[in-house]
Amino acid sequence: MTGLPPKPAARPDRVSLWRYVKLFRQDILSAQPARLYRAWMAEFRTPFFRSYLVNQPDLVAEVLKARPMDFPKSDRIGAGLRPLLGESVFLTNGDTWKRQRRIIDPAFEGGRLKETFPAMWAAAAAARDRLAARAGQVVEIEEEASHFAADVIFRTLFSIPIEDAVASRVFHEFRAYQRTQPILNLAAFIPGPRWMPRFFRRDTKAAAKRIRGLITQLTERRAAEIAAGTAPDDLATKIMTKVDPETGETFTPAEMVDQVAIFFLAGHETSASALGWALYLLALFPEWQDRLAEEAQAGLKEGTFSEVAKLRVSRDVFRETLRLYPPVPMMVRETTCPERFRDRDVPKGAQVVLSPWHLHRHERIWERPDDFDPGRWQTEAGKTCGRDAWIPFSAGPRVCTGAGFAMVEGPLMLALLLRDLKVGRVDGRDPVPEAHLTVRARDGIWLQVEKR
Template sequence: MQPPKPQSRADKVSLWQYMRLFRRDILSAQPERLYRAWMAEFRTLFFRSYMVNDTDLIKAVLKERPKDFPKSDRVGSGLRPLLGNSVFLTNGAVWERQRRIIDPAFEGGRLRDTFPSIRDAARAATERFTALAGQDIDIEPETSHAAADVIFRTLFSIPIDHKVAREVFEAFHRYQRSQPILNLAAFLPIPAWMPRGYRKPTRQSARHIRRLIHTLTDARQREIDAGTAPQDLATKIMTTPDPETGARFDVDEMVDQVAIFFLAGHETSASALAWALYLLAFFPDWQDRVAEEARTADLDDFSQMSKLKITRDVFRETLRLYPPVPMMVRETTQPEVFRKRAVNPGAQVVISQWHLHRQNRLWDAPDDFDPARWETENGRSCARDAYLPFSAGTRVCPGAGFAMIEGVMMLASLLRDLRVELTDDAPPVPVAHLTVRSRDGIRLRIVRR
C-alpha cells in the first residue's frame, strides 16, 4: 500500500487553465511526467521557467554558484504581505547581513539550550492528545497547536494557550488558502509600482499575524532595555550585533524575521508532524517500533535524542514524501546552459522538492513509505544529492537541526503511551499553497496504549 499523493493533471493545458489549477493547488497542477523528467520547460509570453530534477544542476544552483541564482521575487511577491523583508525573501547584501545576525542563535550548543522548551511543549501536547483518547479528530489543528507552542516557548519563553493557538492557526489557514506561493505577478510582467493583486483575506490574515508578532517583539525589546529579558531565541537574535557593522535588528526588522521563524517553525512543523502521524497510523508496524524505542529512552535528557534512530528515520521519510515546502524558485542573472539548452537571464529555475523526492529515476520505490531506506546504498546516495527538505548550500534553513529535534521529540512523546489509528473517513488529499497540507484535514483516532 502506498500513502496518498495528488492526481496529476493532463499533460497539455492552456496557460489560463494552468494558472487556475496552480492557484487552486500547486501539486495537482503539474503533469505526471515531472516525476521522471530531468528538466522541464514552461513557457509564457513573458518569461521561461525550468523545473530541474537533474542533481548536477541543483548542486550548481544551490551550492556551487548561489549568488548567480538569487531568490525569485515572483515567489516573494506572493509571500511579502506576511513575511515583509524577512531573510526568506531577501537577496545580496541585505540577506547576508540578516544571516550574520540570525545564524549564531542556531549554532553549536544552542539546540541543547532550546531543548527544555521543546520538551515542555511535547509534554503539553501529549496531555492534550491524551485528553482526546477515544475520539476521532482532525489531527492538523492539534499539530498546529503543538508546533505553535514550540515556537512561542523557544522564541519568547511563553506557552501558547489553546485560544491563541487556534486563532493563529486559523489566520495561517486563511492566509495559505487565500494566497498561493505564486500570485499574478508570477505569470505577468507587473512593474514594482503596480498593486500585486493580493486578495482581501490575504491582507487581513497577514495583518492579524503580524500584529500578534509585533506585540510580542515590542514587549521583548522593552524587557531587553530593562535587563529582564529571558535568554531565549528572540533575545539572542535581538541582542546579536552584525559582526561587520555592529548594528542590531530594530523591532520592525525583527517582526519580519519572527514572521518567517513562525512560518518555518510553526506552519512547516505542523504539516510534517500531521503527515508523520498519518503515515504511522497507515503503517502501524512502524508506529509500534517508534513507541517501543520511545519507551527505552529518557525523553527528558537531550543526549538521549541520538538514540531515537527509528523515530528520526520515520520523520526523515515523512519529510521526503510530504516536504512542507514543496518547491523553491531561483532566477538566472546571466546566460546559462542547462542540459545543452540555452537559458536567458531572468528565467525562473524551479527546484521542486515534491518531485525530486519522488523522482523515479533516482529513488527506489519513490512513492513507498520506507524509513529503512536511509540505511540502504540508494537511500544514502539520494540523501546526499536528491533530498532537500531544508534546501541546501548557503541558503539552507538555519533551523534544520531544531526542526529535526522537534519532530523526533514530538513523535516519541506522543506515541510512547498513545496510538493513532485510521478512521473510516476518506484518505487525505495532499495540496500545497504555503505548505503541504491535506485538502480536507487528516482524521485519526486517538487511543491509549
C-alpha cells in the same frame, strides 16, 4: 503493507495558460504533469517568462550549492508573501540577506539547540496531554499538529506558551491565513515592478496586517524587557541583541517583526505539515508505529537532550515523511546571466524551479519512490539519495536556518506522542495532499487516537 501513501493526480501534459494558472493557484501539485517524476529537466513557457524545472541532481547542486549567488530567489514567490513577511531573510537576496544571516545564524547553532530543548520538551509534553485527553475519539490531527508547532515556536522564541493571549491570537489568525494564501499570487505570472497591483485574495493583506500587528506587540514587549534587564535568554533575546560583526548593527524593530514572521511561518507551518503527515503514515503502516513506540519506551525516559540521539527509528520515519511530503514543495530561483543546462540555453531572467516534491519521488533516482520505507535511510542507496536528492530544507548557503531545530523537534514529538498513544487510520477518510503555503491535506487528516 497497507498500500501506497496518497499523492495528487497529475494534470494532462497540455493545458491552456489560463487553465494552468487556475490549477496553480488552487494546488501547485496537481497542476504539474506526471512526466516530471521522470524528467531531468522541463521547460514551461508563458507569454512573459520561461521556467525550467530542474531535477538532475548535479544541476540542483549547481544552483543551490556551487553558485547560489548567481541564482537569487525569485520575487515571483516574494510577491505573494511580502505582505506578511516584509523583507525577512526568506525573501531577501545579496548583501541584505548576508547581513540577516550573520545575525540570525548564531542563535541556531548546534550548542543553542540544547539550550532550547527544555522549552521544546514542555511543548511536546503539553501536546501529548492535549491529545491524550481526546483518546477514544477521531481527531483532525493537522489542527493538533499546528497547535503543537506554534506552542514550540512561542516557547523557544519568546518563552511564552501558546495560551498567552497575544500568542493565541497570532496562532488563530495565521491558521486562517494559510488556508487562503496560495504559494504563487496571480502577479507571479505577470511581469512588472513591485508597485504594480499584486491581485491579492480578499482579506489577505488585512490578515497579514493583523498578524504583523500582533507580532509587533511581542517584539516591543521583549525590547522593553531587554532594556530593563529582565528578558529571558531565549531565541528572541539572542537575535534582538546580536550585533552584526561586520557592521556593528542590530536588527531594527521593524526588521525584527519581519524575522519573527518568517520564524513563525517556517517554524510553525512547515513543522505542522510534516508532523501531520508523519502521524498519518504511521497510522497507515502500524508495524512502523509499533517499532517507533518500542524505541521511545526504551529510550525516552528523563526528557534530556542526549536521549534524542537514541531515536533512530523516529528520525528515519521523520526523514521519510519529509521525502514523501516535503512541506515546501517547490523553490524558485532566477538566472542573473545566460546559462546552459543540458545542452539547452537558459536566458537571463528565467525562473529555475527546484521541486523537492518531484525530486524526492523521482523514478530514476529512488528505489520504489512512492513507497513509505523508513528503512531505506539505513541502506547505502538511501544514504546516497539522501545526499544527492533530498532537500526538504533547501541546501547550500540558503539552507533553512532551523533545519537542525526541526530534526530535533519532529522525532521528539513523534516519540513522545507514540510512546504513550497510538493512532489509527479512519476508513474512507484518507487525506489528499495539496499545496497552500505548505503541503497540507485537502480536508484535514483524521485519525483515531487511543491510549497505548
